[in-house]
Amino acid sequence: MLTLFNTLTGRQEVFEPIEPNKVRMYVCGVTVYDYCHIGHARSALVFDVLRRHLESCGYAVTFVKNFTDVDDKIIKRANEQGVSCDAVTAKYIQAYHEDMGRLGIRAATEEPKATEHIVDIIQLTERLVAKGLAYCVDGDVYFEVPKYPEYGRLSKRRLEDLQAGARVDVDERKRHPMDFALWKSSKPGEPAWESPWGPGRPGWHIECSAMSIRHLGETFDIHGGGMDLIFPHHENEIAQSCGATGKDFARYWVHNGFVQVNQEKMSKSLGNFFTIREIFEKSEWPGEIMGEILRYFLLSTHYHGPLDFSDQALKEAKNALNGFYDLFGRLAEPGGDATPDQSLSQGIDRCRTAFKAAMDDDLNTPVAIASLQGLRSDANKLLGEGLSSEGRRQVREAFRSLGHNLGLFQLERWDFNVRVEPASAHLTLTTFSPTTRMEERLTDLQIENKLAERIEAKKRKDFKRADAIREELRTLGITIEDKPDGTSRWKR
RNA sequence: GGCGCCGUACCCAAGUGGUAAGGGAGCAGUCUGCAAAACUGCGAUGCAGCGGUUCGAACCCGCUCGGCGCCUCCA
Numbered sequence: 298m299l300t301l302f303n304t305l306t307g308r309q310e311v312f313e314p315i316e317p318n319k320v321r322m323y324v325c326g327v328t329v330y331d332y333c334h335i336g337h338a339r340s341a342l343v344f345d346v347l348r349r350h351l352e353s354c355g356y357a358v359t360f361v362k363n364f365t366d367v368d369d370k371i372i373k374r375a376n377e378q379g380v381s382c383d384a385v386t387a388k389y390i391q392a393y394h395e396d397m398g399r400l401g402i403r404a405a406t407e408e409p410k411a412t413e414h415i416v417d418i419i420q421l422t423e424r425l426v427a428k429g430l431a432y433c434v435d436g437d438v439y440f441e442v443p444k445y446p447e448y449g450r451l452s453k454r455r456l457e458d459l460q461a462g463a464r465v466d467v468d469e470r471k472r473h474p475m476d477f478a479l480w481k482s483s484k485p486g487e488p489a490w491e492s493p494w495g496p497g498r499p500g501w502h503i504e505c506s507a508m509s510i511r512h513l514g515e516t517f518d519i520h521g522g523g524m525d526l527i528f529p530h531h532e533n534e535i536a537q538s539c540g541a542t543g544k545d546f547a548r549y550w551v552h553n554g555f556v557q558v559n560q561e562k563m564s565k566s567l568g569n570f571f572t573i574r575e576i577f578e579k580s581e582w583p584g585e586i587m588g589e590i591l592r593y594f595l596l597s598t599h600y601h602g603p604l605d606f607s608d609q610a611l612k613e614a615k616n617a618l619n620g621f622y623d624l625f626g627r628l629a630e631p632g633g634d635a636t637p638d639q640s641l642s643q644g645i646d647r648c649r650t651a652f653k654a655a656m657d658d659d660l661n662t663p664v665a666i667a668s669l670q671g672l673r674s675d676a677n678k679l680l681g682e683g684l685s686s687e688g689r690r691q692v693r694e695a696f697r698s699l700g701h702n703l704g705l706f707q708l709e710r711w712d713f714n715v716r717v718e719p720a721s722a723h724l725t726l727t728t729f730s731p732t733t734r735m736e737e738r739l740t741d742l743q744i745e746n747k748l749a750e751r752i753e754a755k756k757r758k759d760f761k762r763a764d765a766i767r768e769e770l771r772t773l774g775i776t777i778e779d780k781p782d783g784t785s786r787w788k789r
Numbered sequence: 790g791g792c793g794c795c796g797u798a799c800c801c802a803a804g805u806g807g808u809a810a811g812g813g814a815g816c817a818g819u820c821u822g823c824a825a826a827a828c829u830g831c832g833a834u835g836c837a838g839c840g841g842u843u844c845g846a847a848c849c850c851g852c853u854c855g856g857c858g859c860c861u862c863c864a
Contacts, residue, residue, distance in 0.1 A: 327864075340864035370862070452859085458791045459860065501862085523864030528792090530863090553864070554794090560856065564863075597812085598802070603795075603857075613801060613813045620812090623826065655803095663803055667811040677827055760822055767824075778825050786826095 299657045304550040305451055309659055314518050320356045323509040325522035328365040329389035330374045332572040333396050336556040336563050340523045343553040343600040345402045349702045350656045361512045362405035364390055366412050367488055367498050382488055396573040399588045401704040407512050411504035415490045418499045418507040422479045424541040434470045436482030436495040442475040445536045452528035477533055479503045502533035520547030524554055553600045590615045592704055596662040624673055627680055628689040637688035644675035645695045652699050748785055
């Protein structure tokens with residue numbers, strides 16, 4: 298039984314979908330005017346994992362994640378670069394898919410764009426005007442916040458408190474300082490669509506209301522996004538949607554915590570943010586592995602809390618992952634013919650049960666990972682006692698199927714232990730220097746040949762030569778492990 | 790000024806009333822020609838501090854200290 302922390306009620310609640318066996322979920326995506334940073338990655342990953350878990354619980358999940366492709370920042374960026382807004386948004390939407398794809402984040406069921414829903418947005422705005430909840434001034438349309446008495450319910454704020462803290466110059470044409478734009482008249486050169494109020498473009502909040510209603514209906518199950526969206530964005534979405542439909546909007550509101558650097562929120566103004574592609578580009582590990590490391594790192598903390606990003610944290614994630622793939626490597630080697638031990642199936646069952654319980658408990662991924670570590674430990678012990686081929690297959694399969702819920706353990710091969718120089722251990726925005734360049738790497742065949750030579754040397758008891766070969770490979774980032782039967786295995 | 794979050798061992802991190810999961814790093818041992826990996830053992834008498842409630846608190850209440858976020862675009 299899945300429970301989720303619901304921001305709306307401020308407590309963890311049992312999840313019950315509106316329609317049995319079906320879940321409709323909307324998550325606020327990104328404004329496409331720049332490359333995504335690791336904070337975007339965390340949010341995308343959290344909801345990717347939520348979706349995977351819902352599916353593993355047997356729900357048919359309709360997952361909608363939008364792109365905001367009309368916005369002040371996009372216009373600014375287009376002007377700076379002397380290109381059209383379309384060019385800007387197309388570029389960063391593609392980059393989004395590339396970056397998230399490298400993290401193993403699956404595409405949503407629907408990924409609507411604001412510009413494709415102008416009609417829906419205008420119609421929703423008209424409904425609000427007709428109901429007297431919105432008004433038009435000089436071609437702009439504003440939502441009149443005091444007309445919606447529930448305003449502040451999600452963010453637990455009172456209208457009076459908000460006014461006291463207002464630090465922004467208030468547009469005098471607005472009836473109330475907190476009123477927000479549904480529709481903005483366009484200046485010359487800006488993207489514009491015809492509307493009952495003249496040429497203009499949508500405000501930020503209205504698009505999510507329009508798109509979620511279009512794709513999921515007026516009331517749906519889960520609405521998610523980063524913590525910073527609670528106010529004002531989600532608060533405004535609720536006001537618009539409920540105001541227009543008179544019905545409940547989303548039933549469960551799920552928000553993920555921030556990625557921080559040195560205990561501070563990553564932000565452009567502080568200059569302490571890392572884009573996803575920069576992390577991949579500067580990584581000393583191959584892309585597939587870096588993706589899994591990042592994923593493991595991002596899931597090693599509960600989604601609701603803050604998460605500090607650092608070079609060391611990444612390295613710890615990588616070390617932890619090494620242990621798993623080390624095991625998988627051994628599991629891939631042939632074992633005996635015996636029927637798998639009973640303790641094996643008990644170990645796997647124990648892990649499955651613990652894993653499910655952790656995920657059901659508000660997506661407690663750190664505990665879910667701990668359950669996998671427990672199975673790793675069990676499997677290593679069984680391996681020491683001589684696990685059969687069938688047993689090995691079963692263990693690997695358990696890791697693969699459970700790991701699938703987190704997007705982990707799907708790789709066939711894991712070239713790890715690429716050497717890292719201590720000097721590059723500080724991730725100061727520009728470091729991440731690879732020690733072993735790809736072109737310097739030995740091919741598998743070259744390594745096998747070296748290994749064969751070393752085994753010969755060992756047979757001759759020429760340990761000096763054997764050690765020299767091992768040292769030679771070690772400097773190239775290859776680690777050799779001798780097995781009891783006289784043969785060796787290697788890894789990067 | 791208002792609203793809210795956080796503070797658990799060297800590091801990361803679970804735990805929301807019943808006596809501190811897990812991982813990483815470290816140390817010791819087993820194994821090994823030597824290693825590596827694996828396995829075994831060691832590691833918070835205490836959960837920022839001080840009070841209070843309770844048979845019992847990291848968990849509840851109060852105060853203090855420290856850090857952070859939101860109230861403006863923001864995952």
